[in-house]
Amino acid sequence: xxxxxxxxxxxxxxxxxxxxxxxxxxxxxxxxxxxxxxxxxxxxxxxxxxxxxxxxxxxxxxxxxxxxxxxxxxxxxxxxxxxxxxxxxxxxxxxxxxxxxxxxxxxxxxxxxxxxxxxxxxxxxxxxxxxxxxxxxxxxxxxxxxxxxxxxxx
Amino acid sequence: xxxxxxxxxxxxxxxxxxxxxxxxxxxxxxxxxxxxxxxxxxxxxxxxxxxxxxxxxxxxxxxxxxxxxxxxxxxxxxxxxxxxxxxxxxxxxxxxxxxxxxxxxxxxxxxxxxxxxxxxxxxxxxxxxxxxxxxxxxxxxxxxxxxxxxxxxx
DNA sequence: TATAACATGTAACTAGTTACATGATTGG
DNA sequence: CCAATCATGTAACTAGTTACATGTTATA
Numbered sequence: 102x103x104x105x106x107x108x109x110x111x112x113x114x115x116x117x118x119x120x121x122x123x124x125x126x127x128x129x130x131x132x133x134x135x136x137x138x139x140x141x142x143x144x145x146x147x148x149x150x151x152x153x154x155x156x157x158x159x160x161x162x163x164x165x166x167x168x169x170x171x172x173x174x175x176x177x178x179x180x181x182x183x184x185x186x187x188x189x190x191x192x193x194x195x196x197x198x199x200x201x202x203x204x205x206x207x208x209x210x211x212x213x214x215x216x217x218x219x220x221x222x223x224x225x226x227x228x229x230x231x232x233x234x235x236x237x238x239x240x241x242x243x244x245x246x247x248x249x250x251x252x253x254x255x
Numbered sequence: 256x257x258x259x260x261x262x263x264x265x266x267x268x269x270x271x272x273x274x275x276x277x278x279x280x281x282x283x284x285x286x287x288x289x290x291x292x293x294x295x296x297x298x299x300x301x302x303x304x305x306x307x308x309x310x311x312x313x314x315x316x317x318x319x320x321x322x323x324x325x326x327x328x329x330x331x332x333x334x335x336x337x338x339x340x341x342x343x344x345x346x347x348x349x350x351x352x353x354x355x356x357x358x359x360x361x362x363x364x365x366x367x368x369x370x371x372x373x374x375x376x377x378x379x380x381x382x383x384x385x386x387x388x389x390x391x392x393x394x395x396x397x398x399x400x401x402x403x404x405x406x407x408x409x
Numbered sequence: 410t411a412t413a414a415c416a417t418g419t420a421a422c423t424a425g426t427t428a429c430a431t432g433a434t435t436g437g
Numbered sequence: 438c439c440a441a442t443c444a445t446g447t448a449a450c451t452a453g454t455t456a457c458a459t460g461t462t463a464t465a
Binding site (some may be wrong): 271272273291294295296298299317318319320321 | 443444445446460
């Protein structure tokens with residue numbers, strides 16, 4: 102999955118692994134996370150695969166930047182991935198449900214504590230989604246009007 | 256997580272890896288999956304850890320069964336895991352949202368196809384939850400009344 | 410003066426998946 | 438007669454995490 106996410110972002114414009122990580126953190130990161138190290142190794146794998154090419158931009162007083170760009174082969178890979186619908190629900194792992202499943206012996210207090218804790222966490226998440234995330238998307242769309250269609254989906 | 260699930264089931268009664276897999280498939284499998292091979296290797300690791308012990312039951316005309324049993328150390332590990340609440344939402348990976356995020360260029364038809372497909376899949380899931388799963392739990396509880404408290408959580 | 414931001418990477422590890430191997434019995 | 442069930446396991450792999458290493462500049 103990660104390769105397609107990176108392909109998807111690079112398809113908007115060529116970028117470095119560092120920038121891709123930042124993009125992910127405030128957008129797809131809400132439903133697909135990746136560590137910096139995994140992004141770097143995945144980009145190398147994608148380059149070996151021929152989906153992207155890199156060029157190095159030398160900088161004074163800053164580490165060099167490795168800028169990746171989608172190739173024609175990468176574009177077609179992205180295209181066929183997007184147009185090929187998912188036909189089954191991916192098995193979601195849910196640690197809370199696992200814990201609750203085995204919590205009969207924990208006692209009512211412990212159970213309620215756990216549930217209230219999670220309720221709070223989710224309420225925070227909702228607030229985050231309603232404020233910050235919506236703003237990020239609105240701004241992106243405002244910055245480049247040709248992305249209005251895309252922003253709808255974001 | 257898997258070790259605690261296995262511990263949780265073994266805590267009801269000693270069992271083989273094969274039986275644990277079947278139990279998982281119709282209960283915790285709905286929110287935490289594991290392949291047979293992973294269960295076997297995890298059980299071995301747990302035995303090395305001292306959480307469980309095994310004894311072999313020889314059978315004629317059937318492969319031998321390896322029956323695992325929770326040790327006192329395993330019980331205490333399970334106990335402290337259960338009573339230690341989860342304090343953050345685990346990042347759920349959601350392939351559908353990823354695909355939709357990058358589907359602006361796919362066209363309205365493709366998008367609607369994907370969404371309808373998923374709607375159907377979820378409706379099937381709901382039906383499954385309401386019928387089969389509820390029955391499995393009701394039966395388990397009926398078979399051993401001392402598990403009524405547990406069945407409530409299942 | 411410390412820390413965040415910039416920028417890249419490797420090594421060692423854990424978790425999880427796929428594929429392979431074996432072999433008898435029971436039910437349709 | 439074929440497939441499913443019972444029952445265990447190993448090997449090779451992919452995905453993902455954690456820890457380490459390096460070094461400058463702007464900002465608080």
